[in-house]
Amino acid sequence: MGLAKLNQLYREVVLDHSQHPHHKGKLPEANGELELRNPTCGDVISVQVQINDNKIEKLYFEGSGCTISQASASMMTTALTGQPVEHARELITDFSNLIMGKEISEEAEDELGDAAVIGTVAEFPTRIKCAALSWHALDELLEKKEAEKNG
Template sequence: MGLAKLNQLYREVILDHAQNPRHHGDLTKASGTLTLRNPTCGDVINVSVLIRDNQIADVTFSGTGCTISQASASLMTTVLIHQPVDQARQLILAFSHLITGQPISEQLEEQLGDAVLVGSVAEFPTRIKCAALAWHALDNLLAQKGVGNHD
């Protein structure tokens, strides 16, 4: 795919998820909820997760922030909902590597789906925290619940 088409796809996916976020809101019955703030730009993300049988049964987010933080949170929910916790934590780590410019396997890229498009923030270090905020919140929740290992 050419660079121009990739840039257009990036814009379309990011804007769509920012303007029409998936799994946006709060869970009434959550296994855990965590709010994180990015003091650099003012993003605030609240992530709620419901874990059943060591699987993410549901995950939602709410809060305010820039287009990247909102789109990344929305993409996170679509990627990680219904994932076993161990697999979700592996994908969170892969996403973290991706947005910091570290290589990940093609298999992990495929599993991240459209979220790989957010990886281009690696070129803009000030935006990495925006993209990572919701993913870090969910990883912290999973770690607090003592399920799954994150190497």
């Protein structure tokens, strides 16, 4: 795919997720929640999760911020809902690697879905924190939940 078409696809996917976010709102039956802020650009994201039998049953977010942070959070909820916690954490690592400009497997790219498109943010270092905010929040939350479970 040519660079111009890739840039157009990126813009369309990011704008669609930003304007019509998936799983945005309060998750009343959440059994875990964590809020993170990006002081650089003012993004605030609260990630709420319902985990049952070590699987992410539901994943929502609330907050405000730039187009990239909102779109990335929407993409994350779509990609990780229904995933076993351990696999979700692997995909979070894959996403982090992708936005840092590192190669990931084709399989991981497929599983990330629309979130893989946002990987081009690696070309804009000041936007990496925006794209990563919700993913970092979920990773911290899952780590916290694992620590609570293990006592």
